[in-house]
Amino acid sequence: MNFLEKLLDGVAVEWKTLGDVTLPTSNIKWRDTSRSYRYIDLTSVSIERKAITATLEIASNNAPSRAQKLVEKDDLIFATTRPAQQRYCLINEQYAGEVASTGYCVLRAKKNEVLPKWILHWIASSKFKNYVEENQSGSAYPAISDARVKEFKIPVPCPENPKKSLEIQAEIVRILDTFTELTAELTTELTTELTARKKQYNHYRDQLLSFEDGEVEWRTHGDLCSIGVGRAPVGNEIGEYAFVNAGTTPSGFVAAYNTEPDTITTPSRGQGGIGYVGYQTTRFWCGPLCYRIRSTSELLSTRFLYHFTANSMKEIIGLANMTGVPALNKKDLVGFLVPMPSPAEQERIVAILDKFDALTNSITEGLPREIALRQRQYEYYRDLLLSFPKPASEMSIESAEK
Incomplete structure (x- = not known):
């Protein structure tokens, strides 16, 4: 200032x-x-x-x-x-x-x-x-x-002297251009790093979830899990529980819930959603176009099942009927095979993948948060440099409102 x-x-x-x-x-x-x-x-x-x-x-x-x-x-x-x-x-x-x-x-x-x-x-x-x-x-x-x-109104400094006005504008533009360039460079570097981390994460996930023939027992979703679809909320009262349906991310909030936390979700119908696998850590409302999956076996961790299912998106898409409106039938999902390493091994794999997951995907941790902070920092200083005295008419309106 x-x-x-x-x-x-x-x-x-x-x-x-x-x-x-x-x-x-x-x-x-x-x-x-x-x-x-x-x-x-x-x-x-x-x-x-x-x-x-x-x-x-x-x-x-x-x-x-x-x-x-x-x-x-x-x-x-x-x-x-x-x-x-x-x-x-x-x-x-x-x-x-x-x-x-x-x-x-x-x-x-x-x-x-x-x-x-x-x-x-x-x-x-x-x-x-x-x-x-x-x-x-x-x-x-x-x-x-x-x-x-x-x-929309913008300030024109020193309007009676166009040469000086343009010089003032040029100096502020020069600083903002520098900020823009630096932010873009940092964002590019961070995005490149994030891409590398995701590639690394996918590599290790593939390794951790690949098993040799005879190394582990394989059983079906139907043997080990409860699989069902949700239903539409009653009424439209807004509440604290996310509504999860055919989209890849929760949308809207309802006052009631019908599903426990720590549940896997995957769309049953819809363009672009089939193959996406989500994990809901809090109570939520499951919609009619979404499967909810939880392990019912003491020998299978739901979180391990999530990581394996998320790593199998291509295979899940291969099960779906992709003609017309894409649809994933429950009978195909029920028959999907899942590996069964020991509970201790499942826990070890989950700990490693959760850490990678947090680094690559969470907006509150790791590189995505850093990218967001850099953008916010740029916007903050940009708005400071554009903080010119308000026109008298706006000042009068604000005073009247107070």
């Missing part, structure tokens, strides 16, 4: 709408062109990388109806469909003169007043994210209009 005060050095700050500091843009007239264009649709921009990763080549004879907006170098495009996802990027030289979807708001900076990256960092800010969430409409398919995006 001291740095920001010194940088501003008492100069005035005027808050202007994005509409005030951007230029009009134009749409393509397909009937007047014969060349092909690269089409930047909503899936072309990576949410994580904030960059265009793939485009389609289109011409007037096959252009989608939404392929309309011509873009230039340094334009910022922001997806107004599902805007809370923050899908946006700056257009570089490679995509100058191409066509973007009408699902984007195109922001073309008045470069004598604001830097394109000044707009970029404000679009990335928590203030803009909160603004979008407050002003989007629709629950199933939320969206925000271009006009509403352009009503």
